[in-house]
Amino acid sequence: MVELGTATNLENLGLSVGTPDIASVGPLAFGPQGILFIADNVGANIFAVDVNDADDGSPQDVNVDNIDASLASYLGCSRDDVAIRDMAVHPTSNSLYLSVMRGAGDSAIPVIFRIAGDGSIADVALENVAFSQYAITDAAEADDPRVVTRMQLRTVTVTDMSYVDGLLMVAGTSNEEFTSTFRRIPFPFNGEAESNSLEIFHVSHGKYETAAPIRAFVPYQGNSSILASYTCTPVVQFTLADLDAGKHVMGKTVAELGSHNHPLDLISYERDGGEYLLVCNDRHPLFKIACQDIDGQGPLTVPDDSLDASPADPVTPGVGVPRELLPHPGVKRMVNLNGNGVVMLQQDDDGHTHLHTYATATL
Numbered sequence: 001m002v003e004l005g006t007a008t009n010l011e012n013l014g015l016s017v018g019t020p021d022i023a024s025v026g027p028l029a030f031g032p033q034g035i036l037f038i039a040d041n042v043g044a045n046i047f048a049v050d051v052n053d054a055d056d057g058s059p060q061d062v063n064v065d066n067i068d069a070s071l072a073s074y075l076g077c078s079r080d081d082v083a084i085r086d087m088a089v090h091p092t093s094n095s096l097y098l099s100v101m102r103g104a105g106d107s108a109i110p111v112i113f114r115i116a117g118d119g120s121i122a123d124v125a126l127e128n129v130a131f132s133q134y135a136i137t138d139a140a141e142a143d144d145p146r147v148v149t150r151m152q153l154r155t156v157t158v159t160d161m162s163y164v165d166g167l168l169m170v171a172g173t174s175n176e177e178f179t180s181t182f183r184r185i186p187f188p189f190n191g192e193a194e195s196n197s198l199e200i201f202h203v204s205h206g207k208y209e210t211a212a213p214i215r216a217f218v219p220y221q222g223n224s225s226i227l228a229s230y231t232c233t234p235v236v237q238f239t240l241a242d243l244d245a246g247k248h249v250m251g252k253t254v255a256e257l258g259s260h261n262h263p264l265d266l267i268s269y270e271r272d273g274g275e276y277l278l279v280c281n282d283r284h285p286l287f288k289i290a291c292q293d294i295d296g297q298g299p300l301t302v303p304d305d306s307l308d309a310s311p312a313d314p315v316t317p318g319v320g321v322p323r324e325l326l327p328h329p330g331v332k333r334m335v336n337l338n339g340n341g342v343v344m345l346q347q348d349d350d351g352h353t354h355l356h357t358y359a360t361a362t363l
Helices: 067-075 291-295
Strands: 016-018 028-030 035-040 045-050 082-089 096-102 109-115 121-123 129-135 158-164 167-173 180-186 194-202 207-209 216-220 225-229 234-239 252-256 263-271 274-281 287-290 331-336 341-347 353-359
Touching: 028 082, 028 096, 028 158, 035 109, 035 158, 067 082, 067 096, 067 109, 067 121, 067 353, 082 331, 082 341, 158 216, 167 216, 194 234, 194 252, 216 274, 225 263, 225 274, 263 331, 274 291, 274 331, 287 291
Parallel strands: 216 263
Antiparallel strands: 016 129, 028 035, 035 045, 045 129, 082 096, 096 109, 109 121, 158 167, 167 180, 180 194, 194 207, 216 225, 225 234, 234 252, 263 274, 274 287, 331 341, 341 353
8 A cells, every 4th residue: 555645835735634534536637746636526625645655757658558457456346346536646756546446336435546567566555645625516416306418417527637737637527507517727826726517519400409418538738628529429628728617618629539438548748759649549549639639629629420330330430520540549648658558458358457668659
């Protein structure tokens, strides 16, 4: 177990020592001074935790076969009881952090794991740590009957997070009429958060959408824009300068991959002087988009029934911005290894899960 110490700048970061009441773990993101943000959808909270990972290290490739079996052995449970929710890389130690739920339902236990460059595994203690807490006061109630993309509204309060220039950007839902919401929360958690309701055009559905949340997003172009992926599966660009507080914002749909498809993750990386985005989905191969192609893509606003593919058809050609398919099967999660590589969580045909690192020069 990784024992955590007291933060060196508690006052500046708004942290205090105690035991955070974390009911679940989902999306992760790192902020200033190695602070780990942990989304808790069951409790409708976001926690900022000092993981006290002060080691400075060069990025090391993380390659761990059967990581799900290793985590199950560590937790003393079956492999089927291990659900890896997200990954993040510590900005200085370059260690990989995983959010994991052991079990399901009311008896599920949240765990944070640290994977070192040598593949060693340790769980991160979450008692007597320096932390702060942000309560999402406009989250749907736990018994809210509304469902989006076949998921209860409360469970998608936070779907993805990214820290940029003093703000924790949070995608998810709210209890408002237009449930799809994008929040910008100042850190330390002592300022006024701003939020926007979002609207996009679903090409395969042939309609505008305000309920389904962003499933994954990534800042790009010097953090001036974000690219977001939605279920069924539009890829949408938002300009951050357009996100005035309280404004209802229309995103620009730049690609559509067709129905019956669920986005899993989206990251950015640089290669040969250009910026690229990787998008993984549950039914389509991993694909790459050149950021320079996004600006030249006009908004998709015309329905296309041909994209409403049968669930038996694993790949549809899609429309919109050009993309390149990559030969990396079964990708479930991805994280940029501080510019040197991309760590991918991949599931093989037998259902086993592995961690593999690929140099950005090869992608």
